[in-house]
């Protein structure tokens with residue numbers, strides 16, 4: 235691991251001040267960052283461990299933001315970047331192709347479900363979603379249906395922060411009101427909730443009911459106005475509720491019935507996170523477009539893509555003006571694609587996808603033991619994508635309120651015990667795919683203690 239570059243506590247203090255003066259930290263309130271201990275500054279990492287500028291050690295229990303699937307400190311990925319930078323750092327991506335971009339596209343076509351095989355590279359998940367939307371809109375235009383502009387999404391889902399992606403953001407933790415009016419066409423429907431579905435239904439009936447809500451929304455909006463349905467195979471932001479295969483199969487059927495494209499947002503689910511290469515594989519369905527990002531480059535480079543089937547891609551063939559009217563300077567960047575290719579090679583060689591499935595079962599069984607705590611309402615997940623839901627009353631599943639400030643209370647308790655993750659009423663646990671059992675034990679023990687402490691404070 236690289237040594238620290240900071241020599242003294244004064245260096246650390248200076249850096250902290252510079253951060254407050256100049257670095258606009260995403261989504262955070264400056265006044266909170268300015269409080270003592272308000273901003274964690276990380277400097278080095280190895281495997282599943284991160285180190286801050288004061289040398290304290292943490293376990294990365296959320297792989298950054300569900301990104302670092304291959305684990306930190308992979309020399310092989312750094313070398314791939316170094317080599318590619320020397321060979322060819324950049325080309326005009328609007329006109330030409332580079333060797334690593336071609337190889338990565340072919341690799342993605344090989345591992346992607348079904349006939350998903352045409353890869354449009356971009357830099358981030360939001361851009362991938364934006365790309366999928368433009369793809370869907372132009373596809374319908376070229377199909378002679380220019381009025382299809384609407385996108386159906388699920389409440390609680392998260393698809394990114396650019397304007398198009400924001401239109402389909404059902405997650406409540408970022409406020410969209412400052413940016414209204416949004417791009418028109420977002421239509422929200424019910425999401426899957428495996429914990430709080432109506433008692434009068436079986437889980438299967440409920441899954442069908444949720445899928446049926448998509449059909450009803452399409453009917454209500456007018457089928458010839460709907461471009462696509464977008465959904466994460468397993469929505470992390472909605473709380474990691476795992477649907478039944480029948481849900482996705484029904485979505486596929488509904489989209490086919492109404493000529494609507496189906497977009498699977500694999501930005502978090504993809505690249506082994508759920509114990510398969512892609513989350514959608516659990517459900518036996520092939521979407522028309524799949525968006526990928528995060529784990530594609532394991533965080534070593536920003537790289538993302540929208541991957542389409544021939545049904546979509548072939549529609550763009552023909553006249554010059556039918557070419558996809560979309561291009562991003564750093565999309566299919568030679569260095570980013572070279573590193574992502576090496577990342578997939580490494581994941582395959584080390585069997586990390588299978589490992590996520592196997593060690594994920596161990597994580598699940600350890601997390602399930604937390605149910606001994608009266609405030610642990612539910613533990614759910616798959617592979618290395620898990621959520622622990624805290625409730626005020628387990629019998630009634632009553633939620634905590636904002637005033638209970640669960641996140642504000644729990645986060646420092648976990649931090650003190652060397653665990654980095656997103657913790658509120660829902661605690662997310664999604665470590666790098668290289669995690670060992672001993673580190674899973676450490677995460678669960680820290681959770682056990684922190685939840686116990688929280689209980690003593692609030693019950």
Ligand SMILES: Cc1ncc(COP(=O)(O)O)c(C=O)c1O
Nearest residue numbers: 358359360392393394499501502
């Ligand atoms: C499912 C999903 N889609 C899209 C995005 C947006 O990705 P990015 O933050 O890379 O723009 C995210 C980010 O967390 C995501 O979880």
